[in-house]
Amino acid sequence: AQSVTQLGSHVSVSEGALVLLRCNYSSSVPPYLFWYVQYPNQGLQLLLKYTSAATLVKGINGFEAEFKKSETSFHLTKPSAHMSDAAEYFCAVSNQAGTALIFGKGTTLSVSS
Amino acid sequence: NAGVTQTPKFRILKIGQSMTLQCTQDMNHNYMYWYRQDPGMGLKLIYYSVGAGITDKGEVPNGYNVSRSTTEDFPLRLELAAPSQTSVYFCASSSSGTVNSPLHFGNGTRLTVT
Numbered sequence: 001a002q003s004v005t006q007l008g009s010h011v012s013v014s015e016g017a018l019v020l021l022r023c024n025y026s027s028s029v030p031p032y033l034f035w036y037v038q039y040p041n042q043g044l045q046l047l048l049k050y051t052s053a054a055t056l057v058k059g060i061n062g063f064e065a066e067f068k069k070s071e072t073s074f075h076l077t078k079p080s081a082h083m084s085d086a087a088e089y090f091c092a093v094s095n096q097a098g099t100a101l102i103f104g105k106g107t108t109l110s111v112s113s
Numbered sequence: 114n115a116g117v118t119q120t121p122k123f124r125i126l127k128i129g130q131s132m133t134l135q136c137t138q139d140m141n142h143n144y145m146y147w148y149r150q151d152p153g154m155g156l157k158l159i160y161y162s163v164g165a166g167i168t169d170k171g172e173v174p175n176g177y178n179v180s181r182s183t184t185e186d187f188p189l190r191l192e193l194a195a196p197s198q199t200s201v202y203f204c205a206s207s208s209s210g211t212v213n214s215p216l217h218f219g220n221g222t223r224l225t226v227t
Contacts, residue, residue, distance in 0.1 A: 009153060032212050043117070043203055043218025044156075051212055090155060094211040099163055100146060100171060101211050105155035 002027045002093045004074075006104035014112050019063075019078040021107050023091030026072065032094040033074045034101065035065055039087045047089075050074060061085070086111045115139050119204050119219035126194040126226045134189040134222050136204030144207045145187040146216065147171075147179065149200040156203065162187055163210075194226045 007022040025031050032051050036044040048059025055067045065076045074091060088108050092101040120135045138145065143164045148156040148171075158171030162181040176198060178190040187206075191198060201223050205216040 006155075034211075036216075041220070043205070043220050044216070045218070046215035049215075098210045098212045099144065099169075100158055100161050101216060102158070102172070103148075103156040105153060 002031065002095055002102050004033075004091045004093050004102065004104040006091050006107050008107055009105065010108045010110065012110040012112065013081045015083055016080050019076070019081045019085065019109065021076040021089050021091075021109065023065075023074045023076065023104060024072050025074060025091075025093050027093060029096055032098070033065075033067065034092040034094075035059065035063070035074075035076050036090045036092060036103075037087050038090065038106075044090060047076070081109075081111045083111050083113065085109060117204055117206055117217050117219035119202075119222050121222060122220070123223045124225070126191075126224065128194060128196065128226060130194050131190070131192050132194065132224075134191075134202055134204075134224070136187045136189070136219060137185050138187075138204075138206040138217070139185065140206060140208070140217065141184060142206035142208045142217070143184065144210055145181065146205045146207075147177070147187070147189045148203045148205065149173065150203060150221075151200050159189065159202075191224075196226050198224065199226045200224060 003026045034049045035047040091104040117138045146161040147159040160179040162168045205218045208214040
């Protein structure tokens with residue numbers, strides 16, 4: 001069965017610092033992986049996705065993620081945090097049929113000035 | 114373009130009451146989903162639909178029912194509300210499954226059962 005594990009429920013960084021949010025996956029088939037972001041009192045929106053093309057995926061707002069099969073990881077990074085990046089971030093994997101997403105528990109990112 | 118619209122935004126139910134959470138989308142998407150979000154637990158899939166007349170169970174379907182009579186609407190029914198169903202419920206849609214098209218989420222319904 002497909003699953004994702006997000007390491008760290010809370011991450012705090014200073015403005016301008018590197019952002020690193022960790023995600024490991026388990027999949028019985030080649031995975032399709034996603035990062036979504038949720039701002040307060042809103043639904044989720046897609047940041048980026050990996051669908052077996054390039055292993056380094058660039059998304060919106062300066063975020064990127066690297067698919068590493070040997071480590072079963074899909075960590076999200078941003079070189080320089082901005083106050084507006086404060087939100088909850090979810091890693092997700094597609095189910096085997098490609099009909100639904102299975103989400104991790106989420107990581108809350110706090111950014112201080 | 115309204116996207117995915119959920120009603121109501123908030124609701125308080127007493128144990129044993131029933132209610133329907135409404136979800137409608139105006140993007141002509143075939144796929145629709147219901148997730149629940151609990152603090153520290155992420156999103157859990159309740160039910161999903163790949164087209165009108167077709168529904169399937171997700172990870173946590175017990176206590177819920179759905180129907181999909183039109184492409185636009187995907188209501189979620191709670192028949193006998195229980196405190197364990199206190200949660201934030203999100204409806205989402207996509208045009209062609211999860212791989213090639215993103216999920217578009219509504220803004221959620223916050224439900225409290227007391």
